[in-house]
Amino acid sequence: MPIPGHKSLTVGVREIDAGTEGLCYLMSRLFEPMVECRRAGGVCDRTQCTRISALLRYVDRNFLAQEALMEQADYPYEDHHRREHWRLVHQLRRMREGNVCADRDRTVVSEVVGRWMMEHVGECDRRLGNWAVTRRVLDPSS
Numbered sequence: 001m002p003i004p005g006h007k008s009l010t011v012g013v014r015e016i017d018a019g020t021e022g023l024c025y026l027m028s029r030l031f032e033p034m035v036e037c038r039r040a041g042g043v044c045d046r047t048q049c050t051r052i053s054a055l056l057r058y059v060d061r062n063f064l065a066q067e068a069l070m071e072q073a074d075y076p077y078e079d080h081h082r083r084e085h086w087r088l089v090h091q092l093r094r095m096r097e098g099n100v101c102a103d104r105d106r107t108v109v110s111e112v113v114g115r116w117m118m119e120h121v122g123e124c125d126r127r128l129g130n131w132a133v134t135r136r137v138l139d140p141s142s
């Protein structure tokens with residue numbers, strides 16, 4: 001699992017780095033040992049994983065914020081960046097619909113998110129951060 005604050009997960013812009021740190025934090029909480037899945041009706045039946053749903057809720061919010069920034073900064077690589085966001089959303093939804101369980105199949109889920117994060121932050125988010133700073137839409141982190 002990626003480590004928050006790791007150099008490859010930092011783009012040097014607070015607004016973007018905060019989103020990545022939040023995802024790392026959520027991952028560490030979701031995959032903490034002895035954490036039980038919460039279900040309204042009681043015991044988890046290992047369908048429609050609530051941990052994957054929590055990841056989807058978080059990334060949806062984070063991606064919306066980045067996509068608003070892209071529009072604000074008139075970002076030229078918006079289509080590619082959005083497709084990369086969708087790639088993770090699609091993978092998570094497919095796992096949830098396929099009843100992948102983030103408890104029983106925790107390695108699979110954490111590897112999918114971790115691998116995506118390592119690829120996405122280092123390339124797409126870094127390029128967006130640099131562009132937003134160059135266009136003076138955001139300030140670099142001090």
Ligand SMILES: [Fe+2]
Pocket residue numbers: 066081085120124125
């Ligand atoms: Fe992104």
